[in-house]
Amino acid sequence: MDQPSAQDTAASPAAAIETRGLTKRYRGGQLAVSSLDLRVPRGSVFGFLGPNGSGKTTTIRMLMGLIEASSGGARVLGEPMPRAARTVLPKVGALIEGPALYGFLSGRDNLARFDAADPTADPRSRARRIDAALDRVGLTAAAGKKARAYSLGMKQRLGLASALLQPRELLILDEPTNGLDPQGMREIRTLVRELAEDGTTVFLSSHLLDEIEQVCTHAAVMAQGRLITQGTVAELVAASRGRLAVTTPDPAEAVRILKEHGVTDLVVQDERITGELPSVEAGPPEEPPQGAEGPLDLAELNAALVHGGVRVRSFGTERASLEDVFVSLTGEGFDVAG
Numbered sequence: 001m002d003q004p005s006a007q008d009t010a011a012s013p014a015a016a017i018e019t020r021g022l023t024k025r026y027r028g029g030q031l032a033v034s035s036l037d038l039r040v041p042r043g044s045v046f047g048f049l050g051p052n053g054s055g056k057t058t059t060i061r062m063l064m065g066l067i068e069a070s071s072g073g074a075r076v077l078g079e080p081m082p083r084a085a086r087t088v089l090p091k092v093g094a095l096i097e098g099p100a101l102y103g104f105l106s107g108r109d110n111l112a113r114f115d116a117a118d119p120t121a122d123p124r125s126r127a128r129r130i131d132a133a134l135d136r137v138g139l140t141a142a143a144g145k146k147a148r149a150y151s152l153g154m155k156q157r158l159g160l161a162s163a164l165l166q167p168r169e170l171l172i173l174d175e176p177t178n179g180l181d182p183q184g185m186r187e188i189r190t191l192v193r194e195l196a197e198d199g200t201t202v203f204l205s206s207h208l209l210d211e212i213e214q215v216c217t218h219a220a221v222m223a224q225g226r227l228i229t230q231g232t233v234a235e236l237v238a239a240s241r242g243r244l245a246v247t248t249p250d251p252a253e254a255v256r257i258l259k260e261h262g263v264t265d266l267v268v269q270d271e272r273i274t275g276e277l278p279s280v281e282a283g284p285p286e287e288p289p290q291g292a293e294g295p296l297d298l299a300e301l302n303a304a305l306v307h308g309g310v311r312v313r314s315f316g317t318e319r320a321s322l323e324d325v326f327v328s329l330t331g332e333g334f335d336v337a338g
């Protein structure tokens with residue numbers, strides 16, 4: 001990355017991660033990450049969302065200095081990576097592609113081994129720090145059990161404990177709930193929230209939209225190595241209007257009127273009708289449908305139904321999800337099978 005300007009320097013203390021034009025082309029020619037400009041505010045729980053193969057792990061590897069960028073750069077906790085790896089990495093706890101555990105060692109001994117391999121860890125405080133980390137992830141009672149007897153969720157929590165042996169300013173978690181059952185997922189999500197409440201910035205990747213909505217304050221959406229959007233989860237969802245949903249005992253007549261007013265993709269299920277509202281940005285159609293004037297107003301649409309003799313039980317828009325945002329921005333479904 002170029003030398004930061006005075007303006008950048010003023011802005012950077014707030015950013016836990018900042019990338020500029022970060023690009024990775026693998027040797028085979030595969031462009032895995034393309035000109036990524038990411039900004040992760042300090043104190044956020046930042047969801048890095050994208051289908052499999054969209055470049056999340058490659059980005060995380062570059063942030064951690066595990067692989068070199070082809071071009072562009074990254075700052076982590078205000079320092080350039082990988083140049084400042086030695087000063088930055090002790091402040092970053094990372095869980096990338098599952099923890100490497102020795103099955104024949106207990107959970108506690110795994111942590112001891114891990115800590116002993118960390119040149120920045122003070123052996124005198126080791127036992128105390130291990131106890132605190134086990135307690136943090138709720139593994140105190142199981143600390144003496146061999147790791148091979150742990151469930152996947154417990155293994156993942158032990159991995160998190162290893163990232164928490166030292167105080168961390170930033171946690172980078174690559175798909176932390178991957179492969180877990182619903183209970184295990186809930187445990188990890190709760191833990192992530194608790195860690196964030198303590199002030200740690202958490203950057204987590206996921207291909208699960210609802211996970212990001214449940215846990216994160218901010219998100220970035222990736223597709224095919226490119227950043228599609230980033231911002232607060234509330235902003236991202238607000239930017240996408242949800243589908244119209246109407247409940248009525250007169251669905252046939254309601255469908256006719258909704259169609260006339262430009263509502264598309266109508267789906268009728270018994271007394272419930274949903275549909276896509278015409279986009280406001282597109283402006284009024286050149287020849288407005290009969291009865292419609294300019295951009296569609298929800299109150300007008302409701303009045304039109306009632307005037308048409310449709311008995312309306314409920315009327316409104318469904319809350320948009322991140323999936324709607326993704327689909328509206330890319331025109332593609334969020335296919336996690338990738």
Ligand SMILES: Nc1ncnc2c1ncn2[C@@H]1O[C@H](COP(=O)(O)OP(=O)(O)OP(=O)(O)O)[C@@H](O)[C@H]1O
Nearest residue numbers: 026028030032050051052053054055056057058059
């Ligand atoms: N070492 C490598 N050599 C060549 N291509 C690679 C390598 N690692 C990843 N890729 C390719 O780069 C693209 C991005 O992969 P990456 O693993 O970063 O995506 P991801 O979003 O983390 O997906 P996943 O959740 O499946 O790991 C994919 O097309 C992948 O096949």
